Structures are given as C-alpha cells and as structure tokens.
Amino acid sequence: MTTNAPAMGVATGSHDTVKKNYLEISKGFWSWAGTLDHKRIGIMYLIGVSLALLAGGVFAMLVRLHLWKSTGVLFDNATYNQIFTLHGVFMVFIFIIPAIPGSLGNMVLPLMLGAKDVALPRLNLLSFYLWLSGTCLALYAIVAGGFDTGWTFYAPYSIYTNQAVVSVGLGIFLLGFSSIFTGLNFIVTTHKLRAPGLTWFRMPLFVWAIYATAILQVLATPVLGITVLLVAFERLYHIGIFDPRLGGDPVLFEHFFWFYSHPAVYIMVLPAFGIISDLISVHSRKPLFGYKLIAFSSIAIAMISFLVWGHHMFTSGQSSYAMFAFSFLTFFVGIPTAIKEFSWVATVWKGSIALNSPMLYTLSFLIIFAIGGLTGVILGALNVDIHLHDTYFVVAHFHYVMMGSIALAFFAGVHHWWPKMFGVMYSEFYAKIACALIFVGFNATFIPQFIMGSRGMPRRYATYVPEFEGFHQASTIGALVIGTGVALMVGNLVLSIFTGKKAMQNEWGGVTLEWLSPTPPPLENFYEQPIVTTEVYDYTTLDLRTTQTPCS
Amino acid sequence: MSHDHGIVVPAPGAGFLPHTVAHHFDSPTQEFQSAKLGFWLFLATEILLFGGLFAAYFFFHQVYPETFRLGGQQLSWKLGALNTTVLLISSWTMAMGVRSAQTSQKRKLLIYCGLTLLGAAIFMVVKIIEYKAKFDHGFLPVFGGTDYDQATHQLSWFKDYHNVMVGVQNPSLFFSIYFTMTAIHGVHVLVGAGLIIWIMVGAAKGRFHANYFLPVDLVGLYWHLVDLIWIFLFPLLYLVP
Numbered sequence: 001m002t003t004n005a006p007a008m009g010v011a012t013g014s015h016d017t018v019k020k021n022y023l024e025i026s027k028g029f030w031s032w033a034g035t036l037d038h039k040r041i042g043i044m045y046l047i048g049v050s051l052a053l054l055a056g057g058v059f060a061m062l063v064r065l066h067l068w069k070s071t072g073v074l075f076d077n078a079t080y081n082q083i084f085t086l087h088g089v090f091m092v093f094i095f096i097i098p099a100i101p102g103s104l105g106n107m108v109l110p111l112m113l114g115a116k117d118v119a120l121p122r123l124n125l126l127s128f129y130l131w132l133s134g135t136c137l138a139l140y141a142i143v144a145g146g147f148d149t150g151w152t153f154y155a156p157y158s159i160y161t162n163q164a165v166v167s168v169g170l171g172i173f174l175l176g177f178s179s180i181f182t183g184l185n186f187i188v189t190t191h192k193l194r195a196p197g198l199t200w201f202r203m204p205l206f207v208w209a210i211y212a213t214a215i216l217q218v219l220a221t222p223v224l225g226i227t228v229l230l231v232a233f234e235r236l237y238h239i240g241i242f243d244p245r246l247g248g249d250p251v252l253f254e255h256f257f258w259f260y261s262h263p264a265v266y267i268m269v270l271p272a273f274g275i276i277s278d279l280i281s282v283h284s285r286k287p288l289f290g291y292k293l294i295a296f297s298s299i300a301i302a303m304i305s306f307l308v309w310g311h312h313m314f315t316s317g318q319s320s321y322a323m324f325a326f327s328f329l330t331f332f333v334g335i336p337t338a339i340k341e342f343s344w345v346a347t348v349w350k351g352s353i354a355l356n357s358p359m360l361y362t363l364s365f366l367i368i369f370a371i372g373g374l375t376g377v378i379l380g381a382l383n384v385d386i387h388l389h390d391t392y393f394v395v396a397h398f399h400y401v402m403m404g405s406i407a408l409a410f411f412a413g414v415h416h417w418w419p420k421m422f423g424v425m426y427s428e429f430y431a432k433i434a435c436a437l438i439f440v441g442f443n444a445t446f447i448p449q450f451i452m453g454s455r456g457m458p459r460r461y462a463t464y465v466p467e468f469e470g471f472h473q474a475s476t477i478g479a480l481v482i483g484t485g486v487a488l489m490v491g492n493l494v495l496s497i498f499t500g501k502k503a504m505q506n507e508w509g510g511v512t513l514e515w516l517s518p519t520p521p522p523l524e525n526f527y528e529q530p531i532v533t534t535e536v537y538d539y540t541t542l543d544l545r546t547t548q549t550p551c552s
Numbered sequence: 553m554s555h556d557h558g559i560v561v562p563a564p565g566a567g568f569l570p571h572t573v574a575h576h577f578d579s580p581t582q583e584f585q586s587a588k589l590g591f592w593l594f595l596a597t598e599i600l601l602f603g604g605l606f607a608a609y610f611f612f613h614q615v616y617p618e619t620f621r622l623g624g625q626q627l628s629w630k631l632g633a634l635n636t637t638v639l640l641i642s643s644w645t646m647a648m649g650v651r652s653a654q655t656s657q658k659r660k661l662l663i664y665c666g667l668t669l670l671g672a673a674i675f676m677v678v679k680i681i682e683y684k685a686k687f688d689h690g691f692l693p694v695f696g697g698t699d700y701d702q703a704t705h706q707l708s709w710f711k712d713y714h715n716v717m718v719g720v721q722n723p724s725l726f727f728s729i730y731f732t733m734t735a736i737h738g739v740h741v742l743v744g745a746g747l748i749i750w751i752m753v754g755a756a757k758g759r760f761h762a763n764y765f766l767p768v769d770l771v772g773l774y775w776h777l778v779d780l781i782w783i784f785l786f787p788l789l790y791l792v793p
C-alpha cells in the first residue's frame with residue numbers, strides 16, 4: 001500500500017520512546033487519566049462504554065425477568081417504569097452513541113489516516129471527561145429518586161414527574177457536548193491530517209462513515225442540548241414553553257426532540273455501517289463492491305435523516321400534508337441504506353471468505369439489519385403505523401437496528417481491531433460460540449416481540465393480558481441466552497490480555513493503513529510517515545511479511 | 553506527552569515568546585488551519601443551539617401575537633439599542649485587537665482587549681438594570697415554591713403589578729422566552745469576557761505575535777458570534793412585537 005512500508009520489527013525511529021508501544025511508554029494512573037494519546041483515550045472509552053453496556057444489559061435483564069408473568073414478577077409499576085427508563089438512557093445516550101466513535105473511532109481513525117493523533121487531542125480528552133461527568137449525573141439521578149420518563153423525556157410528563165429529571169437532563173446535555181466535540185475533532189482530523197497520497201476516495205469506508213456521523217453529531221446534537229436545557233428550566237422555573245397549562249406546547253418538545261433523535265439513529269448506525277464495510281472487504285479478501293456508492297450513501301443518509309423526524313409523530317397531531325412528506329422521506333432514506341446492504345452482499349459474493357469471529361459477527365449483522373431495516377419501512381407507512389405505533393413491533397424493530405445491528409457491528413469491530421489494540425489474540429473458538437449464542441438469543445428475544453406487537457401488545461407496560469405470556473417467556477429466555485453470550489465474549493476478550501497468544505502485526509491481512517503500523521502501535525503510530533500510492537482495498541499490494549510477523 | 557520534537561515558531565523580537573507546535577502536526581499552518589476549522593464548526597453548534605430558541609420564539613410569536621406585542625412594549629428599546637451599540641463597538645475593538653496581535657503590537661493588543669472587556673461590562677450592567685426593572689414589574693417567570701398545581705392555576709408567581717398584560721393569553725410566555733434567550737446570551741457574554749481576560753494574560757507574557765496569534769483569532773471569532781446573536785435578539789424581542 002505504501003512505498004516505504006517498513007518490515008515489522010525494523011524500527012526506523014532514532015530513540016527508545018519512538019519504538020515503545022503506546023501501552024508501555026508510560027505507567028501510572030495519571031499517564032492514563034491525563035493522556036492526550038488518541039489510542040489511550042480510545043481504550044478508556046472502550047472500558048467506559050462496555051461498563052455502560054453491562055449496566056444497560058442488567059436493566060434489560062430485570063425488565064425481561066419482570067415480564068415473565070402477565071402480572072409482573074419483580075417490581076411495582078412505578079419501579080418498573082424507572083428500570084426501563086434506565087435501560088433506555090444507559091443504552092442510548094451512554095453506550096451506543098459514544099460507543100463506536102469514542103472507542104474504535106478514536107483508536108482506528110487516526111491510524112487509518114496515517115496521522116500521529118487526532119487533530120485536537122486536548123478536546124478529545126475533554127470529550128471523554130464530559131462523557132464521564134454526564135454518566136455520573138445519570139448515576140446520581142438514580143440515587144436522587146430515579147426518573148421514569150422513558151429515554152424520550154416527553155413533555156409534559158417529564159415536567160411533572162419526580163425531581164431527578166433535572167440532573168439526568170443536565171447529564172444528557174454534557175453527554176451531548178461530548179458527542180459534539182468528538183465529531184468536530186474527527187471532521188478536522190479527516191480534513192487536515194490525511195497522509196500524503198491519501199485522497200478522499202482512497203479513504204477506508206470506516207473513515208467515510210465516521211465522517212458522515214461526525215456531521216450529524218455536530219449539526220443535530222446542539223438541538224438536543226437546548227431541548228434538555230429547556231426541560232430543566234421548565235422544571236426549575238416553570239418557563240412554560242413545553243407546558244400546556246402555561247400556554248406552552250408539548251408537541252413542540254416532540255419536534256425538537258426528534259429533530260435530534262432521528263439523526264441520532266444514524267449517529268448510532270453509520271459507524272456500524274463503516275465497520276461492516278471495512279470488515280466485509282478484509283474478510284472476503286475483495287475490494288468493496290460499489291465503494292463510491294457506499295461512501296456517498298453515508299453522506300446522503302446524513303442529509304436526508306434531518307428531514308424525517310416527523311415519522312415519530314404520526315399520532316401526535318401534525319397536518320396530513322406533513323405526515324405525507326415525512327412518510328415519503330422515510331421511504332426515501334431507505335434507498336441509500338439498501339444500496340449499502342446490496343453492496344455488502346455483492347462484496348461477499350465470490351470472495352475468499354474467512355469465517356473467523358469478526359466475519360461471523362459481520363454476517364450476523366447483514367441478516368439482522370435486513371430485518372431491522374425492512375420493518376422500519378413497514379413502520380414508515382402511515383396507515384400501518386397507526387396500528388403498530390407504541391407496540392412491541394416498534395420495540396422489536398429498533399432493537400433489531402440498535403442492538404442486533406449496531407451492538408453486533410461494535411462487537412465485530414472490537415474483535416477485528418483487538419489484536420491491533422492489545423497485541424494479543426483471544427480464543428477464536430470461544431469468540432465464535434459467543435457470537436452464535438448472541439445471534440440465536442437475539443432472534444429468540446425479538447421475533448416474539450414482533451408477533452406480540454402486531455397483535456397489539458403495547459410497549460412500556462408493567463403488566464399485560466395473559467394471552468401474551470408465552471411470547472414474553474420466549475423473549476425472556478432469549479434475553480438470558482444473549483446475556484450468556486455477552487458474558488462469554490467479554491470473559492474471552494479480557495482473559496486474552498493475560499493469556500492470549502501474541503498477535504501478528506497484520507492479523508487479518510488488511511491493507512488499510514492501521515495494519516501497516518506496528519502492533520501495538522507506538523505513541524506516534526508509525527515509525528515513518530506512511531505515503532499512500534495505491535487505491536483503497538487493493539489486496540494485490542498486501543505485504544505478506546506483515547501477516548506472518550508476530551509483534552515484539 | 554512528549555513535545556520535545558514539536559516545531560518551534562520563533563518569537564519576532566524581544567518581549568515575545570516562541571511557540572511550539574503540538575507534536576502531531578507537521579507544520580504551523582496545519583495547526584492553524586485545524587484549529588480554525590474546528591472552531592468554525594463549534595460556532596455552527598452555537599448557532600444551532602440558539603436555533604432551537606429562535607424556533608420557539610417564532611412559534612409562540614405566531615400563536616400568541618398579542619402577547620408578544622404587549623410584552624415587547626414592556627421592554628426598553630432605548631436600553632436595548634444602547635447595548636446593541638456597545639456590542640458593535642466592542643466587536644470593532646476586538647477586531648483591532650486581533651490586528652494588533654497579527655502585527656506584534658503587544659501594548660495595543662492589551663488596550664483593545666481591555667476596551668472590549670469594558671464593552672462586555674457595560675453590556676452586563678445595562679442588562680442587570682433591565683432585569684431589575686422587569687422584576688419590579690412582577691414579570692419574573694420564576695416560581696420558587698413547591699405547590700406547583702396551585703401556583704399554575706393562579707399564575708401567582710407572575711404578578712404583573714401594573715396590570716399591563718391584562719386580557720392577553722398566557723402573558724408569562726413572552727417573558728419566559730425573553731429571559732431564557734437573553735440569559736443564555738448573557739452567559740455567552742460572560743464566557744467571552746473570561747476568554748478575553750485569558751488572552752490578556754497571555755498577551756502580557758508576550759505569547760501572541762505576528763508568528764503566532766491563533767488563540768486571539770479564535771476568541772475574536774467567538775466574540776463576533778456573541779455580537780451577532782444579539783443583533784438578532786434585539787430586533788426580535790424589542791422591535792418586532
């Protein structure tokens with residue numbers, strides 16, 4: 001891929017600090033807590049979002065166990081409301097939104113660009129601490145009485161209910177700015193720090209996806225910021241903007257909220273698309289089918305996603321013309337998304353497929369995302385949505401996208417870049433079993449929810465009519481299988497740090513720049529500035545030496 | 553982090569400090585352009601943040617035109633115009649400050665920053681005078697008690713001592729929007745003032761000069777944004793109604 005590719009182990013740096021990898025170069029608490037290195041910040045995010053995932057997962061488990069019987073098992077109704085709210089807030093704002101950009105984006109993006117770091121390292125560290133502060137406020141809110149609004153904070157309920165809404169709202173304000181600064185940083189990095197020869201159309205698709213995500217983070221999140229701030233003012237001072245008793249309009253809240261939160265769906269899913277695009281090429285050992293189409297479709301999705309928020313409000317009282325437009329645009333945004341799906345499938349076709357664990361997660365993604373995407377189109381149809389809205393059908397649809405697609409792509413990416421991050425390989429055997437458990441458990445959890453939803457089971461209820469008990473129990477068993485799979489996956493990964501065998505410099509035979517960097521990378525990522533002379537995903541240029549050299 | 557091998561931009565003369573480019577940049581230009589692009593994006597987020605408030609303003613202005621007409625009349629357009637003038641002049645002094653940094657004129661940079669700071673102070677004092685007058689009229693849209701249902705029913709916290717808003721729908725809403733928008737803008741003025749003080753401290757040490765003036769440039773942009781937002785707030789709140 002480059003003219004001056006150093007063979008692994010031949011250090012061209014002049015002194016020790018250049019050669020030492022980023023994990024060894026300094027030790028102690030402050031060398032991590034105060035680090036400006038994108039790789040260490042990436043690792044801190046990885047640990048942070050993983051803990052958030054576990055917390056969100058525990059809340060999900062509690063919800064599923066509670067719903068084992070139609071009368072509810074574990075909680076009173078008020079507590080149940082708090083538990084599913086915590087599940088939503090932790091999963092959406094604290095896990096999924098920062099997960100891929102914060103951890104893998106930070107770790108891999110500068111490497112893929114051949115840069116020494118992100119453009120604004122201090123801002124990067126600030127993003128992490130904003131994330132941490134926002135999370136702490138959400139945790140504080142649990143102690144300070146909890147909150148039961150659902151992750152959507154709909155007014156006027158969020159104005160009248162218990163007090164902790166202010167602290168969790170301010171927490172989300174901070175989390176929002178964490179996300180904004182991450183996106184801003186990646187836009188600048190992509191524009192200004194690309195290696196010589198790395199033109200826009202030689203960038204890996206993961207970079208394109210993170211770039212498109214960053215545009216959304218920067219342009220959509222401020223609106224969420226002002227919205228949660230106004231809810232906080234509403235509670236503290238009763239300014240009345242969203243409060244119908246003071247002349248305000250709760251539907252205005254919904255417009256503000258979804259103006260952010262629909263693009264937020266793409267803030268969550270575009271990085272996942274990026275991971276899948278990259279992995280499917282590497283593990284099929286084939287250039288991507290429709291590289292430019294995928295790149296442009298990311299940008300197209302980012303743009304169109306600003307114009308579809310009204311599909312969350314088909315039953316909230318909009319004009320029928322607005323409903324028509326929002327429904328049409330919702331179908332329309334399906335086109336660039338489908339272009340991606342077809343391109344991925346076409347890439348696998350006649351590829352030299354390596355069925356290792358990252359690829360298994362990737363293939364699982366393809367299946368699950370097809371279902372998640374198509375059920376989204378069903379919900380975008382006006383008349384169908386009137387029947388299905390606020391049912392488990394919607395719950396199952398967005399879990400197919402959020403959990404089944406995004407979380408699985410995140411797992412795929414973590415397994416793919418794990419050897420680069422830590423220089424060790426996990427057990428492929430257990431990784432594959434974990435993937436199988438998660439895939440099977442996931443479908444077992446949510447297929448019953450599709451069926452229940454289409455038969456009218458409403459979402460968010462603590463108790464339900466007995467005829468749905470069988471479906472709920474199947475769903476709960478599925479959730480337990482997911483939990484087992486995730487526990488196995490995490491255990492396998494963590495154990496590998498201590499007992500895993502040394503990874504190759506280029507474990508999978510990738511040709512993007514991160515595989516040219518030593519494993520694990522040194523502080524400034526490359527011994528010499530890489531220069532790109534070939535097209536992207538060109539496997540004829542693969543330097544086989546790097547796939548056979550274990551890291552030092 | 554080791555900065556031992558960052559490129560050093562020399563000081564243009566005695567009394568100035570050299571600048572070390574962060575280690576991950578290849579050139580001072582790359583550093584300058586990166587920071588500049590990042591800051592413009594940040595300004596875009598600021599505009600979008602206020603965008604939500606402007607959207608709320610336009611929405612309620614349309615729903616309750618009479619409330620906004622009467623409410624706007626309660627504001628003193630003279631004080632508003634005074635503050636607009638003060639901010640416009642301070643934008644000019646800030647621009648001159650940036651110019652002074654670019655031409656390595658340390659004393660002038662300090663003076664212009666000081667004048668800008670004075671503008672910020674005058675703006676805030678006038679704002680406090682205006683707020684005080686509104687409080688005295690009982691227009692405070694803040695409810696401090698706990699019996700919310702009762703209070704909402706009687707609007708007991710919106711006193712309107714001189715009965716000037718009688719007969720219009722939801723009279724408190726105009727003042728809610730007025731206070732929210734101007735208070736968030738006021739916070740930006742204070743942040744801007746803090747940044748200018750930070751620039752002055754650096755300027756006194758000789759950090760900013762013709763070879764390195766990036767922070768002055770960025771704070772200048774921020775101050776112009778604070779000014780720009782007020783330019784929209786003033787006619788919408790004081791004049792349009």
Ligand SMILES: [Cu+2]
Pocket residue numbers: 261262265308309311312
């Ligand atoms: Cu949506």
